[in-house]
Amino acid sequence: MQDEPTPIELTKSVADFLRNDIAPLISGHQAFKLRVAINILDLVTRQLTREEGSDAAEVARLRALLGVDGSVADLNRALAERIAKGEVDLATPGLAEHLWATTMDKLAVDQPNYASYKRELGRGG
Amino acid sequence: MIETELSRSVQRWCKGATGVTGAAKLSGGASQETWRFDITHPDGAIGAILRRSPKGYGAAPTRAAGLAAEVQLMQLAFEAGVPSPRVLHVLVPEDDLGTGFIMQRVEGETIARKILRDEEYAAARPRLARQIGGILAGLHRLPRDRLPELRSRGATEEIAELDRDYRSLNWPKPVFELALRWLRDHDPGPSGETTLVHGDFRNGNLIIGADGVRAVLDWELAHLGDPMEDLGWVCVNSWRFGEIDKPVGGFGTREDLFAGYEAAGRKVDPARVKFWEVMGSLRWGIMCGGMMQRFREGPDHSMERAMIGRRASETEIDLLRLLAPRGS
Numbered sequence: 001m002q003d004e005p006t007p008i009e010l011t012k013s014v015a016d017f018l019r020n021d022i023a024p025l026i027s028g029h030q031a032f033k034l035r036v037a038i039n040i041l042d043l044v045t046r047q048l049t050r051e052e053g054s055d056a057a058e059v060a061r062l063r064a065l066l067g068v069d070g071s072v073a074d075l076n077r078a079l080a081e082r083i084a085k086g087e088v089d090l091a092t093p094g095l096a097e098h099l100w101a102t103t104m105d106k107l108a109v110d111q112p113n114y115a116s117y118k119r120e121l122g123r124g125g
Numbered sequence: 126m127i128e129t130e131l132s133r134s135v136q137r138w139c140k141g142a143t144g145v146t147g148a149a150k151l152s153g154g155a156s157q158e159t160w161r162f163d164i165t166h167p168d169g170a171i172g173a174i175l176r177r178s179p180k181g182y183g184a185a186p187t188r189a190a191g192l193a194a195e196v197q198l199m200q201l202a203f204e205a206g207v208p209s210p211r212v213l214h215v216l217v218p219e220d221d222l223g224t225g226f227i228m229q230r231v232e233g234e235t236i237a238r239k240i241l242r243d244e245e246y247a248a249a250r251p252r253l254a255r256q257i258g259g260i261l262a263g264l265h266r267l268p269r270d271r272l273p274e275l276r277s278r279g280a281t282e283e284i285a286e287l288d289r290d291y292r293s294l295n296w297p298k299p300v301f302e303l304a305l306r307w308l309r310d311h312d313p314g315p316s317g318e319t320t321l322v323h324g325d326f327r328n329g330n331l332i333i334g335a336d337g338v339r340a341v342l343d344w345e346l347a348h349l350g351d352p353m354e355d356l357g358w359v360c361v362n363s364w365r366f367g368e369i370d371k372p373v374g375g376f377g378t379r380e381d382l383f384a385g386y387e388a389a390g391r392k393v394d395p396a397r398v399k400f401w402e403v404m405g406s407l408r409w410g411i412m413c414g415g416m417m418q419r420f421r422e423g424p425d426h427s428m429e430r431a432m433i434g435r436r437a438s439e440t441e442i443d444l445l446r447l448l449a450p451r452g453s
Contacts, residue, residue, distance in 0.1 A: 036428045043435065080297035083306060090303070096449045099300055103445055106438040115367040116442045123451060 008048045015041035047109045054105040061098045127160065127222070131175070134220040134227075135164050139213070142166050145173075157192070157345075161230060172232070173213060177225025190324075194273040195344040196226040198321070201271055207263045208332075208340050231340040233332035237366045240333050241375045249337045254377025256337050257326075257359060258385020264341070265320040265352040265391060272321055277349040279315050280400065284308045287408060294414045300441040304407045307448050313397050316351035324348055326355045328364040328374035353394055356382065357401025362443040363409050403447050410440030 005013075018038050026034055055072050062075035065088070070078065082088040090096055100120075107117040132144040148162040157178055164171040178192060190198070202209040210228040240246050278286075288305055291298075324346030332340040360372040360379065368375030373382045383393040417434025419425055 033428065036432060040428060040432060043432075076299060077297040079299045080302045083299055083302035086306065089306065090449055096445075099303070099449065100445060100451060103300060103438065103441045107442055110435045110438045114439050114442070115365075115369045116362060116439070116446060119369065120442065120446070120451070 006048075008045055011041050011045045011048065015045065043109060046112070050105070050109060054108075058098075058102050058105070061094070061101065065092070065094055065098055128162070130221050131162055134214070134216075134222060135173075137219070139164055139166070139171070141168065142171075146170075157225075172230030173227055174210065174230050175222070175225065175227050177216060177223045180221075180223045189345045190273070190275055190347045192225045194275060194347065197273040198267075198344045198347055199228065201267050202264065202341065205263055205267055207260055207267075208338050210340050210342075231332045233334040233339045235329060235332055235342070237328040237364070237375065240328070241366055241368055245335055246333060249333065249335055250376050252337055253333070254371075254373040254379075254381035255385035255388075257331075257373060257376075258356075258382040258387075259389045260338060260341065261323075261326065261352075261355050261359075262386045262389030262391040264323055264326075264355070266389075267321050269320070269349075272349075275321070275348050277319065279319075279350050280308075280312050280404075281314065283350075283404060284312060287404070287411060290415070291411050294411070294418055296414050296417075298410075298437070298441065300444055301407060301410060303448060304403060304444045308400070308404055308407070311400055311403075313351075313394075313400055316353070316397070318352070319349050320352045322348055322350040322352060322354050324355075325358070327359050327361070328366065328376075331374075351397060351401070352391075353397035354401045354404075356386065356393065356398045357403075358405045360398070360402045361405040361409060362446075363406070363439065399447075403444065406440045406443045406447065410437045410444070413437040413440065 015038050018034060018041070023031065023034055023038070059072050059075060062072070062079060063069055066075060066078055066082070068075070068078065079088065088095055104117070104120065107114055111117060128145055128148045131148060135142040135145055142164050144165045145162045146165060148160055151159040151161055151174075157176065160175040160177075162173055162175065164173055176192065176195070196212055196215055199209050200212050203211055210231050212226055212228050214227040216222050216225050216227070234240050234243075234246070241250070284305070287308075291301055291305065323341065323344065325343050326341065330341065330343040331338050332342065359374055359382070362369060362372075365371060365375035371377055372379050379395075379398070383395070386393050413433050413436045416430050417437075420427065420430040420434060
């Protein structure tokens with residue numbers, strides 16, 4: 001058990017400091033780089049916040065689809081192989097739903113402002 | 126200082142020119158650089174662009190057509206009335222500038238977000254998709270016997286190459302596997318006709334003004350192949366910059382693109398166009414993975430490159446929207 005504050009609280013505090021105190025002082029290419037750095041910290045914060053829940057759900061779906069157990073990385077590798085071999089495809093019950101749920105979870109961390117994601121979120125699926 | 130070499134060069138081939146001013150590097154990878162500068166001339170300054178491989182850099186990467194082919198294509202396109210910058214000079218050893226060429230600078234905008242949002246382009250936007258169709262038709266009609274040596278690649282070879290690129294990343298992605306599978310199942314085979322394909326015809330490689338497209342740039346990926354490839358690539362969602370309901374670069378509809386192409390006397394195969402759109406989305410996704418790999422393995426350990434790796438998931442949602450759309 002690591003101590004507190006949590007990694008989420010720590011990354012968020014750094015991002016807020018850079019955004020509020022440093023960004024106004026910087027211009028040009030360095031300002032662009034700073035914006036990228038802040039985006040990275042925001043992404044990491046989102047991932048730390050969400051990944052436990054989304055990984056658990058992903059593993060549960062993968063287990064149901066594949067009938068085997070393993071880490072999220074192992075199970076993704078196994079699913080990729082089965083799709084490559086043609087053993088699993090869009091006609092397989094649950095595959096499309098699984099890929100949609102997994103991809104929506106990725107976008108929620110990677111690019112929550114991506115227009116395709118916002119559109120699909122609006123569908124409430 | 127590059128201005129010294131440029132001054133000497135322009136005085137040799139540009140009648141009346143006395144020198145150059147304002148040389149500034151616009152972009153540069155390891156093997157290709159782009160510079161802007163102005164040629165000092167008694168009739169008024171001439172805006173110019175230099176594209177070159179600096180001295181000491183050899184052949185371009187295998188996918189690239191090479192600067193010599195690029196310049197020939199731009200000259201042919203210009204003569205055929207495809208909007209292109211006029212080529213002013215092909216570098217020779219006496220220029221002492223490496224290999225490449227100098228072209229006239231075309232004023233206008235290439236930044237997609239500005240073209241899609243700024244008032245200045247509001248009148249041009251509704252016309253762009255149709256205009257792009259006409260330009261692609263002109264490009265695909267360039268006479269085969271006058272083209273430089275180019276690699277030839279159709280759908281089947283492209284699938285094999287993407288498969289190889291994807292597997293070399295060792296980055297298992299079920300959505301990418303599904304897309305590869307779909308591409309194999311829908312491989313349209315050799316095209317009825319093989320034409321010049323620009324290879325990177327999209328928002329960002331077009332100079333646009335208030336009057337529409339002024340120049341087509343970046344012929345680096347030109348090859349011989351299925352003309353429908355260019356129509357599919359320009360529709361990839363990654364080049365719509367948020368305007369997802371306007372498939373053609375965020376400007377307009379496929380119908381307008383196709384109408385412009387057919388009005389110029391060429392035929393569209395919409396199923397092939399969709400095939401190449403799926404291919405293009407996957408290709409960009411795999412390229413994002415390639416950038417991540419280069420970030421990891423150095424030498425370019427930049428934050429920008431790292432973040433491009435995280436853009437692969439954008440292509441995953443776009444591929445799902447194409448291949449497994451949810452009920453609307």
